[in-house]
Structures are given as C-alpha cells and as structure tokens.
Amino acid sequence: MSETDDLPSPPGSFEALRLQLMARRDTLPKRLAQVAAYAIENPDDVALSTASSLAARAHVQPSTLVRFAQVFGYSGFADLQAVFRERLRDRVPSYEARLSALADSAQEATASGLLFDGFADAAEHSIKxxxxxxxxxxxxxxxxxxxxxxxxxxxxxxxxxxxxxxxxxxxxxxxxxxxxxxxxxxxxxxxxxxxxxxxxxxxxxxxxxxxxxxxxxxxxxxxxxxxxxxxxxxxxxxxxxxxxxxxxxxxxxxxxxxxxxxxxxxxxxxxxxxxxxxxxxx
Amino acid sequence: MSETDDLPSPPGSFEALRLQLMARRDTLPKRLAQVAAYAIENPDDVALSTASSLAARAHVQPSTLVRFAQVFGYSGFADLQAVFRERLRDRVPSYEARLSALADSAQEATASGLLFDGFADAAEHSIKxxxxxxxxxxxxxxxxxxxxxxxxxxxxxxxxxxxxxxxxxxxxxxxxxxxxxxxxxxxxxxxxxxxxxxxxxxxxxxxxxxxxxxxxxxxxxxxxxxxxxxxxxxxxxxxxxxxxxxxxxxxxxxxxxxxxxxxxxxxxxxxxxxxxxxxxxx
DNA sequence: CCAGTTTCGGAATTTATATTCCAAATTTGA
DNA sequence: TCAAATTTGGAATATAAATTCCGAAACTGG
Known part of the structure; x- marks a missing residue:
C-alpha cells in the first residue's frame, strides 16, 4: 500500500477509539473486525494481557493485533494497549465516585430513567x-x-x-x-x-x-x-x-x-x- | 540467609497481600518498606506499569522490586504484579479464588454458598x-x-x-x-x-x-x-x-x-x- | 570500634514480548 | 474465470523487560 494512506487519527481516549471501531466496523477485513469485536467486548482483557495471549483468545495471530493497531493510526500494539490501560486507570478510582454522582444526578433524570432506577433498586434489593x-x-x-x-x-x-x-x-x-x-x-x-x-x-x-x-x-x-x-x-x-x-x-x-x-x-x-x-x- | 527461610505464603488475592504488607510493614528493611508503602498507595500503578518505571517512581532499583516480590513468596515481580492486575479486572472473583480466600480467612461457608454469592455478585455488578x-x-x-x-x-x-x-x-x-x-x-x-x-x-x-x-x-x-x-x-x-x-x-x-x-x-x-x-x- | 550479617545498587544476563517480513491464501474487480 | 490487490499466518528478528549476580555499603551485636 502507498504511504499516502490514512493515518490521521490515533484516538487518544477509549471512547474515541470505540466510536472509530463502530464507524469502520463494516469496512474492516474479517480478522481485523474479529479483533475489533473482541476488543470492545473485553476491554479489560486487552488492557491487561500480552499480545500473544490476547491473540490466542481472539483466535488471530499476534501480528494481526499489530496490524490492527496500525490501521487505526497507532505505531503498534503497545501504543493501542496504552489507551485501554488508561481507561482502566481512570475507572477504578471513579467507580465509587460514579455511584454517588449517580445519586446526585438523579434529580434531573427523566421519567423513564426513574422507572429504570426503581426496577434496578428492586432487583438489587431482592438479591440482597x-x-x-x-x-x-x-x-x-x-x-x-x-x-x-x-x-x-x-x-x-x-x-x-x-x-x-x-x-x-x-x-x-x-x-x-x-x-x-x-x-x-x-x-x-x-x-x-x-x-x-x-x-x-x-x-x-x-x-x-x-x-x-x-x-x-x-x-x-x-x-x-x-x-x-x-x-x-x-x-x-x-x-x-x-x-x-x-x-x-x-x-x-x-x-x-x-x-x-x-x-x-x-x-x-x-x-x-x-x-x-x-x-x-x- | 539460609534457605530454610520463610516462603510459606504467596498471597493469591489482593486483600490477602494487603494484610501481609501491613502486618510486616515494621519488620521490613528500608527499601522494601518503601516499596510496600508505594504499592499499597498506588495499586493501579503497580498493576499497569513495568518494573523499571515503577522502580523509578518508588525511588528504588528494579532489582529491589524483584526481591520484594520474593520476600513475600512470589517467584518474581511478574508473579506479584498478576495479583494487582487481577484486582483491576472488571469481573467478580472466580469460584476458585473464593475458595482459596475462604481457606485463608478460616471463615465458615459452604461451597454452594460461595457459588450463590458469586452469582449474586455478578447480578448486582451487571445491574450497576x-x-x-x-x-x-x-x-x-x-x-x-x-x-x-x-x-x-x-x-x-x-x-x-x-x-x-x-x-x-x-x-x-x-x-x-x-x-x-x-x-x-x-x-x-x-x-x-x-x-x-x-x-x-x-x-x-x-x-x-x-x-x-x-x-x-x-x-x-x-x-x-x-x-x-x-x-x-x-x-x-x-x-x-x-x-x-x-x-x-x-x-x-x-x-x-x-x-x-x-x-x-x-x-x-x-x-x-x-x-x-x-x-x-x- | 570491629567482624559478621544483611541490604542495596547497578551492570550483565536471560527471558519474554512485540514487531517485521514474506510466502500463501483469499478476496476483488474486470 | 482470471489476474491484481489485499489480507492473512507464521517464522525470524529486534526490542524491551525481568531477573540474576556480585561487589559495595549499611546496619547489628559484642
């Protein structure tokens, strides 16, 4: 392929990458699509595994992971993985915070949001x-x-x-x-x-x-x-x-x-x- | 040191390790105590960094990290890091992990109770x-x-x-x-x-x-x-x-x-x- | 203050991991 | 249906990381 190829966008955040993946989902070759699906469904796994173990679980070759990363503008797998790790770092501290933030934001919730909250509460309560x-x-x-x-x-x-x-x-x-x-x-x-x-x-x-x-x-x-x-x-x-x-x-x-x-x-x-x-x- | 040294316990869960760290905090040599403090305060960092970058941030040598891990019964840094990574993974602890945690804590519970707890945790987690x-x-x-x-x-x-x-x-x-x-x-x-x-x-x-x-x-x-x-x-x-x-x-x-x-x-x-x-x- | 012991730092080594490369297979377009 | 282009698998390579080892430094107890 020529070097005038598209590498405009190495998404810097997990959400940005996620959007890209979804956007290009239909134009991606088979194996790359396979990787994309696995990555979105198992982001933790991508963050914490090595390329080869990950490749095995996604049923592709390690080299496919590298190619996948490059197609999205990253220099290699490590670069891509950094995005997944970043997400993990942010999330864990904010996990508790998110719960309380949820309680705060309940005020401006919609009717259907309240409905869902009610059923979710009932579900958790039942299990408890x-x-x-x-x-x-x-x-x-x-x-x-x-x-x-x-x-x-x-x-x-x-x-x-x-x-x-x-x-x-x-x-x-x-x-x-x-x-x-x-x-x-x-x-x-x-x-x-x-x-x-x-x-x-x-x-x-x-x-x-x-x-x-x-x-x-x-x-x-x-x-x-x-x-x-x-x-x-x-x-x-x-x-x-x-x-x-x-x-x-x-x-x-x-x-x-x-x-x-x-x-x-x-x-x-x-x-x-x-x-x-x-x-x-x- | 003699080879009859203590290496009875490579804690399998983050919580178990945390307890060990706190217990031995005062008897640990200076650099190792330093690592212990850093690890407890920045568990995410331990999970996601490489040994050398971690060592730099904790102001010790990479080899100190390896020694630290070995003092607690692990084979090396990678082994120790696995425990920190497990904690980060977004899934409820597995049945096997619960069983071994149970053995450590000497608590009384049955196997089927653990099974139910696991599914109940998964249910609550899903809803959250x-x-x-x-x-x-x-x-x-x-x-x-x-x-x-x-x-x-x-x-x-x-x-x-x-x-x-x-x-x-x-x-x-x-x-x-x-x-x-x-x-x-x-x-x-x-x-x-x-x-x-x-x-x-x-x-x-x-x-x-x-x-x-x-x-x-x-x-x-x-x-x-x-x-x-x-x-x-x-x-x-x-x-x-x-x-x-x-x-x-x-x-x-x-x-x-x-x-x-x-x-x-x-x-x-x-x-x-x-x-x-x-x-x-x- | 000194010998024995433990702890530490850092270079050398080993091991694991990502990456590159190319031939084979598959897909695409005519 | 066939040729060109793309995609893929897997071995070879390069890179980076963890680990080992050993001399130096710092403690400890007498």
Whole structure:
C-alpha cells in the first residue's frame, strides 16, 4: 500500500477509539473486525494481557493485533494497549465516585430513567434479601435431591415460566437430562405421568398460584418423584408435596415484582447440580 | 540467609497481600518498606506499569522490586504484579479464588454458598454496570418506537428466550398486543412475514448470536417494521437493521453470565411502553 | 570500634514480548 | 474465470523487560 494512506487519527481516549471501531466496523477485513469485536467486548482483557495471549483468545495471530493497531493510526500494539490501560486507570478510582454522582444526578433524570432506577433498586434489593435469608444447608439438600435424579422435571408458568425455561437452557448446556413441563400458557400434564421415584422436579410458583402448576407438581409427587419448590410464602399450596423448598421474596416496584433473585437462585441451582454430578462420577 | 527461610505464603488475592504488607510493614528493611508503602498507595500503578518505571517512581532499583516480590513468596515481580492486575479486572472473583480466600480467612461457608454469592455478585455488578451506561434518551427512543407499534414482535432464543417470554408475560398482563416469535428451540419465521410498517419488534441476542434470531429480525425489518435490539456488543449483526439499540454487558461468573441486567431493562421497557400508551390515549 | 550479617545498587544476563517480513491464501474487480 | 490487490499466518528478528549476580555499603551485636 502507498504511504499516502490514512493515518490521521490515533484516538487518544477509549471512547474515541470505540466510536472509530463502530464507524469502520463494516469496512474492516474479517480478522481485523474479529479483533475489533473482541476488543470492545473485553476491554479489560486487552488492557491487561500480552499480545500473544490476547491473540490466542481472539483466535488471530499476534501480528494481526499489530496490524490492527496500525490501521487505526497507532505505531503498534503497545501504543493501542496504552489507551485501554488508561481507561482502566481512570475507572477504578471513579467507580465509587460514579455511584454517588449517580445519586446526585438523579434529580434531573427523566421519567423513564426513574422507572429504570426503581426496577434496578428492586432487583438489587431482592438479591440482597435472598442473600441474607438463604441457608446453605437447605441449598445442599435441594441440590442433592436434584443431582440424584435421573430426569428433572421443570414446572413454572406465567412469570415463573421465564425462570424454568432459563433453567432448561442451562441444564441443556450442562448436559443434564430434563423435561420442561410448562409452555408459556399451560402445563403438559400428560408428561408428568411419566415421572417415577428415580426422578425429581423443580416447581416455581408465586401468588397467585397457577392451578395447573399445583396439579402438575402433585401428579409428579404422587408418582414418587421428589419435589423441590421455589415460592414466596410458607403457605404456598405447593409445599404439601415438597421435599425441600426455598422462600424467595421479590421486591415490588410500582406493582411489578422483580424476578432477579429467583433467576439468580435458579442459576446457582443448575450449576450446583452439574458440579455435584461431576463429583459423583469422579 | 539460609534457605530454610520463610516462603510459606504467596498471597493469591489482593486483600490477602494487603494484610501481609501491613502486618510486616515494621519488620521490613528500608527499601522494601518503601516499596510496600508505594504499592499499597498506588495499586493501579503497580498493576499497569513495568518494573523499571515503577522502580523509578518508588525511588528504588528494579532489582529491589524483584526481591520484594520474593520476600513475600512470589517467584518474581511478574508473579506479584498478576495479583494487582487481577484486582483491576472488571469481573467478580472466580469460584476458585473464593475458595482459596475462604481457606485463608478460616471463615465458615459452604461451597454452594460461595457459588450463590458469586452469582449474586455478578447480578448486582451487571445491574450497576447497566445503570451507569444506560442513557435516558436512548431509552425514550426505544419506548417511542415500541409504544407506537400496532403489534410488537418478540424475538429471542436460548438464554434470551427466558427474557422474551418474560416480556411476553408482562405485555400480556398490561394488555399490549404482541407476538412471541420464538419458542425455546426455534423461531417461527412464518409469523415474521405478517409484520408491516405499523409494527415493531424487540430482538434480544448475545454472542454467540443465534442465526435464526438474526434471520427473523431481518425479515421483520424488511417488511417495514421498526426494530429495537438488546445485545452485548456494537458489532452484533442484529444492529444492521436496528432503529434503536441497547448494549447490555452481563458480568460473567465461572463461565456463566448473569441475565439480571437484561431482565431488569426489559421489564422497564414493558412498563414504560404501557405508560406511554396510557398517556397517548389520555 | 570491629567482624559478621544483611541490604542495596547497578551492570550483565536471560527471558519474554512485540514487531517485521514474506510466502500463501483469499478476496476483488474486470 | 482470471489476474491484481489485499489480507492473512507464521517464522525470524529486534526490542524491551525481568531477573540474576556480585561487589559495595549499611546496619547489628559484642
């Protein structure tokens, strides 16, 4: 290439570079685009790694990183990396400061900003609440039940369906045999009749309890499978059949309850089940 | 010195190292104490500088830094620096790190408790991150697009399906006409063809992007409906067709990403759409 | 104040890392 | 479809960094 090429702009700040990357995203050759995507998604990694380890993670050659940097006007990778490091330096001291700045600026926030803040507060509060309430032994108990099962039946409708479908996704990626009993609208009661005493079920339900969720859980329990329940009250009708249960109280904001504590708990369950299985087979 | 010297403890976490430094501060030789003071006061600098530039700023020789590291049980400066870099990385400490920190602190906690704490930290961190990144104007833009639509198409598979099914539930209770294009396993492409220019779509997808999600979004956009996207990178292929988009970076813990920030954002969107509709009709 | 011991500074060495270069592969334009 | 231009992978090289080593200096205890 001729030396009259474009090297007008070695962006000096992370934000400037970020804009450039986005602007030129479509005109960049394949590997360079790959690097650009990786760099934006893992800026910390770019700041702290060596060129070769970074190259390996982004599935390119070290030399590609150097070329990438040069295309954007830097003299080499080190030069580019300096920008990412600068960002890291600034951020850490300002991290706490940003939180308080956020509180200050809440005054001139828009309506939708307030809405988001409210839901975000509710989410954080829910998680904090679950944190203080969750007892490790009850957790271990539930994991034992579910990890010992041949097939895990997942029950949850309406808002709980989001959670059970997520658990289904996680168990799928973890290679754990399971059945998602619920569809968004109703449960497949026929499927529940296949359960036996080697199986277990995870039922998730909050007030007002959906009838078919209770029915499905009951059928599965009557077929001998053990039942783990996530619910919001010790008076939940699901508990009659439960072997082990969690009380999760989601914080309410404007009449809508967060789902984050339930999601976080379920996620932990899924991974803990996989860990327990791995230990058993080892 | 004899080789039976103390090298029992190369602290694995920044906090552990910090404790050691403070404990041994008074028994350390002059230059080493000097380094210790500098390191505690400028941890970012230690993480990001080279040994020699650091040495210059702390007014010691590079070799002193190496000795300093070795006195604390590390093999050399690079080893010590790794601890400072780990602290800087924007992710919650890994499960393994928590386990070893646990061993040091002699605190009582179970393995599954640590797992839950990790996911809970990741969830809170994700929400904090979104809070600081979210711009009210982009939010208003997205709400306008979606609130103005006759029908809202919801697209999201795999992990994102949990979110879009949740949005579907919320929109349902709010009485807002919508279609859930995705099932847990695939998208119903036929349904996308019914979209027209009075409609809008909300597509949710994260790396690695599911092909049929991209296809569905494309078809809907080509039929004239406006597209709002929630994704984790400005390089997401979905953005080609997007009218408005959100970047949501979920924090990773042990290879699993939280979903809470996305859930919280989606929840806010759903309620904001309902509010906007109410204002219009009033 | 002196011998033994520890600590320190700085040059020499080793190791790791970024960079360059060129042939092979791929893409682009005609 | 083919030739020209661009892009890429990977080995070779240059550069920069960490580490070692050893003589000199500074402490320590008697």
């Amino acid at each position: 609440g679950l944190r203080s309430r969750l007892r490790p032994d009850q957790f271990d108990e539930a994991v034992e039940v579910l990890a010992g099962a041949e097939t895990i039946y997942l029950i949850g409708q309406r808002r709980s369906f989001a959670v059970s479908s997520y658990v289904s996704y996680l168990l799928g990626t973890l290679g754990i045999k399971h059945v998602l009993v619920s569809s968004p609208l109703r449960n497949d009661v026929e499927i529940c009749k296949f359960a036996n005493e080697r199986d277990a079920a995870l039922a998730i339900s909050f007030t007002p309890y959906t009838l078919s969720t209770i029915d499905s859980a009951k059928i599965i329990a009557e077929h001998g499978a053990r039942l783990v329940v996530i619910t919001d009250s010790p008076f939940s009708p699901l508990l009659t059949h439960a072997r082990s249960w969690f009380e999760v109280v989601e914080t309410d904001f404007n009449g809508f309850r967060s789902l984050t504590a339930t999601m976080t708990l379920s996620m932990t369950l899924a991974v803990a089940i996989a860990n327990a299985r791995r230990e058993r087979s080892a | 991150g979104l809070r600081s990144r979210l711009r009210p104007d982009q939010f208003d833009e997205a709400v306008e697009v979606l609130a103005g639509a006759e029908t809202i198409y919801l697209i999201g598979q795999r992990r994102s399906f949990a979110v879009s099914s949740y949005v579907s539930y919320l929109l349902g209770t709010l009485g807002i006409k919508h279609v859930l294009v995705s099932s847990p396993l695939r998208n119903d492409v036929e349904i996308c063809k019914f979209a027209n220019e009075r409609d809008a779509a909300l597509a949710i997808s994260f790396t690695p992007y599911t092909l049929s999600t991209i296809d569905s979004a494309k078809i809907i956009a080509e039929h004239g409906a406006r597209l709002v996207v929630i994704t984790d990178s400005p390089f997401s292929p979905l953005l080609t067709h997007a009218r408005s988009w959100f970047e949501v970076v979920e924090t990773d813990f042990n290879g699993f990403r939280s979903l809470t920030a996305t859930m919280t954002l989606s929840m806010t969107l759903a309620v904001a759409i309902a509010n906007a509709r109410r204002e219009r009709s009033a």
